[in-house]
Amino acid sequence: MNMGSYSCCIPDKHEFKHVSSLSTLLKLVGEESRLKILCILKQGQHCVCEIEEHINQSQSLISHHLKDLKEAGMVLDEKKGLYNYYSLTKKGKEITDLLFQIK
Amino acid sequence: MNMGSYSCCIPDKHEFKHVSSLSTLLKLVGEESRLKILCILKQGQHCVCEIEEHINQSQSLISHHLKDLKEAGMVLDEKKGLYNYYSLTKKGKEITDLLFQIK
DNA sequence: CAACTATATGAACCCATGTTCATATAATAC
DNA sequence: GTATTATATGAACATGGGTTCATATAGTTG
Secondary structure, three states: OOOOHHHHHHOOHHHHHHHHHHHHHHHHHHHHHHHHHHHHOOOOOOOOHHHHHHHOOOOOHHHHHHHHHOOOOEEEEEEOOOOEEEEEEEEHHHHHHHOOOOO | OOOOOOOOOOOOHHHHHHHHHHHHHHHHOOOHHHHHHHHHHHHHHOOOHHHHHOOOHHHHHHHHHHHHHHHHOOOOEEEEEEEEEEEEOHHHHHHHHHHHOOO
């Protein structure tokens, strides 16, 4: 196929780098269990067992997901005695605010 | 564990229904090949072989992804002779505009 | 100290889905 | 008609990652 130049209006390869990291982020937040966790943390700080009750899934699973979200800089934790309280970071808030605008 | 009522500030189960459909959408657009396609279509209408050249993947794969995006109402197609031109729908534009705000 | 609770984590399992392959369809050119 | 090009699609494959299981760690209570 040869229909002349249109590369002027198509992203260059280097712009796809942003696409790659955006894809990584969207895969993280797109998973349903993690999205539910974000939805809960949007309401404020909560410990693991509170989240566990409300999305009705195992403690282990939630800990795994929280770890992933933490490593991505979306949430942070604060240990108080036995409990570990998680909340959204600034980045986490910005992104979830954007996502939940989608209708 | 019993630390009293906090359900007032946690989403009810029915609110997770939105989470479910949002998750479906984010999984769709979060996949890197599809995200690249959306990135290209943001620039305007393009046929399959144009997209194929620019993201350097097989025709078959791109057709599959375009079908998925079409079924989700993100893109529409217009056949002209041999070529099939795809573009973003209104919904597709709104969503990609939001997504590419994420930094 | 032992018993219990909350949380973390590595390994294994299993399934969804992205990708490839082969082929079909449809439009064009000759 | 045949040949070629652009696109679509079903089936098979293969890999990633969500989930579970078992266990470890750490704090609390008595």
